[in-house]
Amino acid sequence: MLCGVSIRLVLLILPPAFLTDVYYYDVQAVGYLLRGTDPYGAVYSVPASLATAGASQVFAYLPGVFSILAPTGAIWDPRLGLFICDILVAWSLLRLPGGRSGLQSSVYLLLPPTLLFSTWFLNDSLPAIAFLSLAVLLETRKRPLAASLLWGISMAASQEAWFIFPLYAWHSLRNRRFVEVATSLAVALILVLPFLLWNTSAFLYDTLGFQFARHASSFISSGPFGMNVNPSLEGLLTGLGISLPLAVRAGLAVLALLFTLFRMKKSLTSLMLSSTLFVLVGLFLIAGDFFWSYLELPLVTLLAWSAIKGKEEETDSSDPFKA
16 A cells, blocks of 8 residues: 555656646636635636637536545645545555455555546546545445445535446435435535536536537547547447437436346445446446546446455345346
């Protein structure tokens, strides 16, 4: 763990070899918020080589990211917040029950992509992943109500976390944890509502409309860092000159969700493995552009599943697809 932390600190301190547009959005969004200006619908300045068409007034991330980025941005640099998130994820994996938790924590910290996602390349889903990791840890400690608070913060921090919520809700309801589901939704709503009311149209467009309205890139195209690969259904089809309407792709995702819910068991390990699979399938179907940073959340749920496999409190099988 010390090795992974040390490498991240070096990457944070040294002048970065490259930075993506996310860094510029984060710095300016935190600045707007600290000055009392709504970050949604504000004007953002990004180097021309990194600029995305139609995104000059778009902050595409949910307000829960500010719970980590704003305090560290006020101190030094928003990237410090993502570094802290990485440490929380690794610590949560380390503290999970099971003989392989130390290995899973080390794998997470030492993978080159996870090193870059918190230092140079930047993945603003990290706050959501950190809160989700802590929630899973509390679930293993049989503290579901406390875990539900963190599930709610996670949903307020990333759209990607909402792919897991139906599975988490089904897991909780089957285990008669009705209050926990309501608590998670209430926490997410409390954190999102002020920004939603601040500028409703800008918030909805930035966090939802922009992602669905943007033109999908081809399966292989050129990007600011060389060749860009878009391994989504839309990317594959666009490369062939075909495009499926969003409603069709969303319908396919709903069918995949229903199948996953039908096959999922009551156990926490089943929830983690099912979440891994559905996030991958759901994003493949719905996302116009499948960014590689999307893989970090399913990576963490997969590592959590591997760490706690065989240590589940429930009597159900840990394999959601076992007959």
